[in-house]
Amino acid sequence: MQPRDLSDHVAYEAGRGIEEVARDLGLEADELVKLSSNENAFGPSPKAVAAIEAYAPTVHSYPKSSAVDLRDALADRWDVGSGQVWLANGGDGALDYLARAMLRPGEEVLVPAPGFAYYAMSARYHHGSVNEYPIRKADGFTQSAGTVLEHYDGERVIYLTTPHNPTGSELSPAGIEAVAEGTDKETLVIVDEAYGEFSDTPSVVPLVEERDDVAVIRTFSKAYGLAGIRLGYAVVPETWAEAYARVNTPFAASEIACRAGLAALEDRDHVEKTVDAVRWGREYIHGNLACQTWESAGNFVLCEVGDGSEVTERAQREGVIVRDTTSFGLPECVRITCGTREETKRAVAVLNELL
Ligand code: PMP
Structure with a gap:
């Protein structure tokens, strides 16, 4: 076997x-x-550590309500509905839920090269195939909507990373909007803001509210210092709220992760x-x-x-x-x-x- x-x-x-x-x-x-x-x-954050310690004696119980609390807190933070916040096992898990929600077998995605390896991996796990757009050293690793659109060929999902790993470059909110505008209505643009807290450029979460073909990924692994707890999320279009229950793994984020996340968010x-x-x-x-x-x-x-x-x-x-x-x-x-x-x-x- x-x-x-x-x-x-x-x-x-x-x-x-x-x-x-x-x-x-x-x-x-x-x-x-x-x-x-x-x-x-x-x-x-010491506050997150205290929350983890306080919860430790009750880890024999299944998660109850803190996922709701954390989703509400994040919804507040971003001024979106709670249903639009898809908690997951890290940003990686959020990428999986989006691929699961989007891809039919054999559909294509467009990923940056160089870029974060998990975009392609996640798409392949979900029976997608992978095309690339370049972020060129000859251009000082700068990113542009033009380059993404030149390489776009009707893919179902486009992955953008800003700030970009490993180069540190950014794509402006106007550039992101231009990519969404320049692509098919049935193409989802996933904007990975895993490093967003370190940048002066505003998040494009407001764009998710304006259109239904953009989603944003965020994580507690970097600025919030909770990489080991595995907590991240996607902010998805309003019309997708119902889909979460259909694609997520039961208890998509652990109770400990949610409690630590809530405390970290406040610190x-x-x-x-x-x-x-x-x-x-x-x-x-x-x-x-x-x-x-x-x-x-x-x-x-x-x-x-x-x-x-x-x-x-x-x-x-x-x-x-x-x-x-x-x-x-x-x-x-x-x-x-x-x-x-x-x-x-x-x-x-x-x-x-x-x-
Ligand atoms: N996106 C990018 C660009 C990353 O570099 C990482 C972490 N290496 C992630 C997402 C996912 O991080 P995590 O799963 O820890 O949230």
Whole structure:
């Protein structure tokens, strides 16, 4: 017995955990600086930790009401209806629900290259096939509606990422609207704002209210520091509210995740502190790393180091973990997450030694 033919599927390559790397290097985890997964350098909000601890003794019960509370709070935050907030197991889970809701077998999607690997994976899991549009180094990795539309050929779903992983570039709200305007009524434009809190550009959630062919993805993994809890959501058009119950996995987000999310959402100070550190970190890396870097609106910076795999490996031996971007099709680069000031300075110092 074998599973169905999965030969066109690839496994998601998660970055290795800090303990695992430390063990390989014969070091303690606290001797390492991990700037490879765009996590929050300050950890979770203490309020979220308290909410998790308070709930822990009752985890034997099935989730009850906090998903409703969190959906209401997010609906309030974005000025949409609660039915438009589709909670999920991370932004990844939200992408799955949208693919599940949209794709009929064999339908096509359009994804950015380079880009976040899970768009294509999720589409394939849902029996879709994948086409690409480029985000070109020759254009300084800038994004434009024109390039997306040039490559559009009636696909059912288009994925846009702003700020974009791994380059940090943005597509303006006007550009996003131009993509939605320039494509078929039956094409959904998914705008992935996983890194939205780090950008000065406003969210395009209001566009979801104006038209029925745009959805937005958001996550608690980055600015809210809850990557391990797996909590994200899609904001979908009003007419889709009913569809959620038909596509989601029962208890789409765990009770613990929802409670942590609610507490994190209220802790504005923690988010502000995080965003401030990221702003400082981006400037510091641009100003001090002795190689080409690109303007980033995310909590990371893409850097051209020559041989990304080699530099990643050598930096790791010096206790600094960065992300080799070879799997994004950028073997000459690494991506550095902005950490605390101390972590970011150490990463830049180590990389400068290696360049
Ligand atoms: N979108 C982008 C662009 C990402 O980089 C990530 C995380 N790597 C996600 C979505 C999903 O993150 P999560 O599932 O942790 O919410």
